[in-house]
Amino acid sequence: MYAFEYHRPTSIREAANLANQSEDIKFLAGGHTLLPTMKLRLASPANLIDLGQIAELRGIERSGDAIVIGAMTKHAEVANSAVVREAIPALANLAELIGDPHVRNRGTIGGSIANNDPSADYPAACLALNATIATDKRRIAADDFFQGIFTTALGEGEIITQISFPIPLRAAYAKFRHPASRYALVGVFVAQHTGGVRLAVTGAGSNGVFRIAAMEEALSRNFVAESLDGISAPMDEMNSDIHADAAYRAHLVGVMARRAVQAAARG
Amino acid sequence: MTTVSLTVNGQSVTSDVDPRTLLVQFLRENLRLTGTHVGCDTSQCGACIVHLNGQAVKACTVLAVQAHASAITTIEGIAQGGELHPMQAAFREHHGLQCGYCTPGMIMSAIDIVSRKGNALDEQTIRAELEGNLCRCTGYHNIVKAIAAGAQAMAQAPLQQAAE
Ligand SMILES: Cc1cc2nc3c(=O)[nH]c(=O)nc-3n(C[C@H](O)[C@H](O)[C@H](O)COP(=O)(O)OP(=O)(O)OC[C@H]3O[C@@H](n4cnc5c(N)ncnc54)[C@H](O)[C@@H]3O)c2cc1C
Ligand code: FES
Ligand code: FES
Numbered sequence: 001m002y003a004f005e006y007h008r009p010t011s012i013r014e015a016a017n018l019a020n021q022s023e024d025i026k027f028l029a030g031g032h033t034l035l036p037t038m039k040l041r042l043a044s045p046a047n048l049i050d051l052g053q054i055a056e057l058r059g060i061e062r063s064g065d066a067i068v069i070g071a072m073t074k075h076a077e078v079a080n081s082a083v084v085r086e087a088i089p090a091l092a093n094l095a096e097l098i099g100d101p102h103v104r105n106r107g108t109i110g111g112s113i114a115n116n117d118p119s120a121d122y123p124a125a126c127l128a129l130n131a132t133i134a135t136d137k138r139r140i141a142a143d144d145f146f147q148g149i150f151t152t153a154l155g156e157g158e159i160i161t162q163i164s165f166p167i168p169l170r171a172a173y174a175k176f177r178h179p180a181s182r183y184a185l186v187g188v189f190v191a192q193h194t195g196g197v198r199l200a201v202t203g204a205g206s207n208g209v210f211r212i213a214a215m216e217e218a219l220s221r222n223f224v225a226e227s228l229d230g231i232s233a234p235m236d237e238m239n240s241d242i243h244a245d246a247a248y249r250a251h252l253v254g255v256m257a258r259r260a261v262q263a264a265a266r267g
Numbered sequence: 268m269t270t271v272s273l274t275v276n277g278q279s280v281t282s283d284v285d286p287r288t289l290l291v292q293f294l295r296e297n298l299r300l301t302g303t304h305v306g307c308d309t310s311q312c313g314a315c316i317v318h319l320n321g322q323a324v325k326a327c328t329v330l331a332v333q334a335h336a337s338a339i340t341t342i343e344g345i346a347q348g349g350e351l352h353p354m355q356a357a358f359r360e361h362h363g364l365q366c367g368y369c370t371p372g373m374i375m376s377a378i379d380i381v382s383r384k385g386n387a388l389d390e391q392t393i394r395a396e397l398e399g400n401l402c403r404c405t406g407y408h409n410i411v412k413a414i415a416a417g418a419q420a421m422a423q424a425p426l427q428q429a430a431e
Contacts, residue, residue: 006332035328102316105322
């Protein structure tokens with residue numbers, strides 16, 4: 001790991017000012033993606049701004065018809081939150097499937113979303129639940145936020161402050177874990193809202209997390225797994241690598257989508 | 268250099284460190300607490316697990332400066348006055364180790380499992396909770412047995428649990 005200047009702000013404003021005034025910065029959240037990347041020298045920021053002491057970035061609350069989660073909230077906190085379990089159990093279940101217990105004690109929702117790893121779990125929940133991502137500057141709809149592998153709408157020095165998830169009628173997440181890395185080889189999040197169904201796929205796409213309109217329309221008409229019969233995942237969107245080829249991933253998308261719908265229907 | 272102040276096994280420590288120092292390096296090299304091991308250095312194996320404010324974390328993926336103002340417990344901090352912690356005793360009793368490289372992390376992980384899931388642990392729970400701990404020797408069987416027994420023993424030793 002190359003040397004860097006370390007900063008430990010205690011408020012969002014202080015962090016934003018530091019980001020504005022310094023060259024070549026990175027924010028540090030749980031560090032469970034960034035520190036391994038820095039060890040490999042794939043990242044070498046001159047200034048590291050630790051968000052860990054900013055209390056206003058943490059916490060979970062219900063606000064009207066939404067669950068609002070602070071960016072620095074850890075995966076384990078979401079998994080164990082009574083508020084999340086009651087309102088959107090699928091989201092707590094998703095958090096519980098991330099990595100292992102020790103990763104969940106450090107990794108944060110904001111870090112996961114800012115990173116937009118093509119195999120990460122939270123991006124699928126954000127898209128399917130039609131989440132809004134709030135930053136220190138603006139509010140961004142999930143549909144506009146995720147812009148391809150490791151790419152988001154975030155500008156230079158922009159800080160995710162919280163994520164707001166509208167509470168759906170029913171939802172579920174089905175994940176086929178890579179047996180070694182525990183990331184999603186394919187994960188499907190399905191959510192039935194009053195306005196229709198949204199379905200998002202992570203792990204499979206060559207361009208990161210994506211929705212499947214044909215599946216959403218069929219499920220909006222009738223929310224049963226059989227509605228997906230005859231609808232296949234778009235092959236041209238599929239990733240292909242040493243872990244799984246495109247055809248296998250496309251097949252898994254169908255299987256995971258059915259499992260998610262069945263789980264959501266069971267409640 | 269950045270100043271860190273933290274508590275390690277009940278003792279306060281203040282030190283100037285290069286900010287890129289990992290918590291595991293700080294424990295091993297600055298404090299000479301070499302019971303915490305480095306197996307992979309890539310957050311996979313769990314040999315480096317310590318408790319940070321009571322939660323099990325992989326110290327190879329935490330900067331020492333991130334642990335500022337927190338309380339760390341390492342494998343050296345769990346025995347009481349020369350008497351093994353019940354989980355350590357259970358690993359010895361049930362032959363839960365061979366080379367011993369993974370053992371400090373396994374034991375710190377095991378105590379964390381008990382604090383979250385209670386003293387009556389079934390095999391399935393233990394195996395699922397050990398997802399972040401790798402052992403290249405034992406085949407896990409005796410580790411699982413040791414953790415189940417250690418968890419029971421911890422119920423009978425409330426004082427040690429409170430101290431931890
Ligand atoms: C062994 C292991 C297994 C894992 N398995 C899974 C898995 O199954 N599923 C999964 O989804 N993930 C998995 N992860 C990744 C884990 O969830 C990470 O913690 C997460 O992706 C990044 O979160 P972090 O808080 O650690 O962020 P960091 O590593 O601190 O930061 C990641 C990036 O986000 C930026 N960032 C962080 N917070 C903000 C913010 N508030 N505003 C703007 N930018 C910000 C940082 O600058 C950095 O570029 C795994 C990690 C490990 C080590
Ligand atoms: S050395 Fe930290 S997880 Fe392997
Ligand atoms: S006892 Fe050798 S690695 Fe576990």
